[in-house]
Every structure is written in C-alpha cells, then in structure tokens.
Amino acid sequence: MSRLLVVSNRVQPPVGEGEANQGGLAVALSAALRESNGMWFGWSGQETESFTGHINFQRNHGVTTATIDLEPQDTEEYYNGYANRTLWPLFHDRIDLAEFQRGFEGGYARVNLRFADTLSPLIEPDDLVWIHDYHMIPLGRELRRQGIQNRIGFFLHIPWPPTRLLLSLPHHRELVESLFFYDVVGLQTQEWLDSFLHYAQTQLGAEILEDGCLSYQGRVLRAIACPIGIDAAAFQDMANQELAIQACDSMRRSAEGRAMILGVDRLDYSKGLEERFWGYERFLKEHPEMQEKVFMLQIAPPSRGDVQSYQEIRNQLDTLSGRINGELASAEWVPIRYVNKGYPRGALAGMYRAAAACLVTPLRDGMNLVAKEYVAAQDPEDPGVLILSSFAGAAHQLKQALLVNPHSAEDVADAIARALNMDKSERIERWQAMMDILRKEDVNWWLNSFVDALTGGDEGRAKVREKDKVPA
C-alpha cells in the first residue's frame, strides 16, 4: 500500500486506550495511517508571532503527525475569516451571514500556500495525498504549482451549494477551478455532487467524459459521492460498556419515568437548534397531556466562539430555552435541559441509548454523524426513534428515520408525537433497516471507497455505487 498523507485544518493524533474519546473519523484515519506508515499534516491550533514553517513531528500510537503554527493574522483571516465567516455560511445556504472581505480571501490564499510550502518537501513519489474540507480547497493547485505529481484527492465534509448561491462568492470561478488540480473530489451525497457538476458544466463549460470523469482545460477529474460513515460496530460496542451503561442508568434515574428527547450538536446556526426548540414547544402546547411526561436534553458544546454569528446564536438559544422553560415549567418539571458542554464519547453513547427519540434537525448538513451514532447506540430489543431533517446528508441513507422539514414547527411537533407513540415492532423494523446501512457503509467502507477511487483501482470503481455515476 502507498503511504497515505492526510491533510486537514486540524490534526487529531490518536489517544490510545481504545481511543474511546475519539470520533470514528479520527480512529479510521489513524488506522489507515498506521497501516500505510503514513502521516497526518495540519495546523497545530497554536499561534506564533511570525510564521517560520517549523514542523512539529510527533509519533503517537503508531501515527506520525506533523503540525505547523500560524500567525494571529492567519487565524483571523483564514480560519475565523474565509473558512468560517465566508465559506461555511455560504455552503450552508446562509448567504445572509456570509461575509466577503478581500482580507479574508488573501489570508486563505496565504495559509494554503504556507501549507503547500511546508508540506511539499515531505511528499515522496509514491505517496497518496488526501486533503480534507473547505479550509483547504486550493491546496491541491498550490502543490501542483510546486511540481507535485502524486495522486491527490480532496473530500468536502460540508454541502456543495447550489450554483445560484455560489455565484455570489467573489472569485468563485477561481475557487472551483482549483478543484480540477485534484485527481478525485469526494462529496457526501449525490445531491451535492449534482450541484458541483451543475456548476462545472454551466459555469466552467467542463465536459463529462464517457467514463463519468470531468474534463476541463486539459485536466481530468473524477468526482464521486462517497458518504462518510461511522464505525458502527465499535459504537454499538461502546454503548454496551461500563461508562455508557453508567451514563444511561444515571440519565434514566434522573428522567424519573419521563421520556427523554435528545439533541446533540456543536453549537452552530446550521444545526437548526432554534427551530427545534420551537417545534418542541409546539408539541408541548398541542399535547398538554404530555407535559411533565417528557423532557428534552439538548447538549450543545460551544464552537467558533470568536465569530460573532456564533455568539449571537448562543444568546438567542439562551433566551429561547429560558423563555420556554419560564412559560411551561412547573415546580417539579423543566421542559428543556440545555447544556453548553461536551461529554466523553462513552457517556454520550449511554445518553443516546437512554433517549426515546433523538432530534437531529439541521437546516443544512453535509452528513451528520450524530444521527448515525444515535442509531448505532440503540438497544436492538427496544430502540428509540430517530427524527431526522431531510436536509442532512444522512437522510439519503437513513430513510427509515422520521424525516422532517426542520423549518416547520408543525412537522417537528408531529414527528415527536409519532415517535413517542410508535409501537415497538415498528421501532425495531426501522432501526434494523438503518443499522444494516450503517454497518455496510461504515467509516472503513468510506475510507476504502475514496482511497480506491484515488488509486484508480478497478476495485475502487466497483465500490462507487451505480447511482453515484455521473450521467453521460
């Protein structure tokens, strides 16, 4: 196997001890890196007064990581700026929040160049280079400019926006053109792939070749839909281990016989938390007999707190949860337990299991791993019900969830009522169908599908599902 070089904004070195606190993605990537004696390259998360290009190499549990520090101006313009104030909102249909500033764009270009400058001397002729996410779109082009001829792939974890939205990004053409310097571009769903192809054909005049690849200005790119999975078997195991059992028991004790409706999301406006609270409030008002019989636990660890739109959504949620609780709570019961902190993964697995229903209602989401983790953590004999936004990438695979329009409080309220009344046989049937998909298309399937497509092997081509093929 060629050596795998993974590049992402941040690097998550393995922690060992069964890697219990790491996400499935980090564990799967670490396993692939270990197997190929590869390396994970990215930003350390630290700042330095002036950029030196110094690379900090570390080896943890068989995985080599290589990180660089960035200048405060880089963090501001590239990370808080272009990545999280321009691309993230725009790619999540929030053009109202997208900020277009030349300084951000300049910082993004500068940091991608810094990545290329420090990374390219580390690349050996047979390495497979796999670049992740919206922070690093132009990195492939910068590496090519430095003479790197290796196979380079790119995977976008977030949605690809409709063309009409992307046109509002200054220099959108240059950004998209830079993707043609990759050999493979992976998107989470067919829907995002279709949007990408639409842009490539209508705006760039790219051609679709007979084998489904895209051709533009003499470069040939294979674009695939390749949904990220979780390590379903490992997550299921984790839900049966001590930490999870304790968390599940303690949740059930504190629920005092009430049904728990759970939400677990990074505090982000794309996750539809406000709309979710409105939907839950509507459910309580339409079903007064259910008040005091249910409660919602919303776990929402804060993220990107340096960005104003994140401070605003946090304030709005504080106010809204306070208002709903103030209006509906009694001396014995609080309708929403709203918690702004994170929990260890094992405890999270137990909380998933204790929940009669899980509300995963993003307004737009590349995939959404919480939906998958909730399903994997359930008791097969008595599973809970997943209520899932049709605008999450995960809805393309988890079709047996109760699919809702997260903008409609009525739809969310109806789904909560249905979930809480669903009989056990229907719950089991739905859960089983979803679990089958999660096991089949797990994180290793995702990783192998992408890497096989990147190596161009026949196996890789066969693994990319029929429906992912680009129509001729």
Ligand code: GDG
């Ligand atoms: C991006 C895309 C795509 C959450 N709270 C705690 C905790 N989490 C973990 C969850 C899950 C992860 O964070 C969140 O993953 P998501 O997929 O839901 O969302 P994003 O962070 O927005 O990720 C998304 C993903 O990339 C992968 O491609 O699915 O669409 O936006 O694993 O469990 N983990 C722990 N404690 C918490 O309190 N330990």
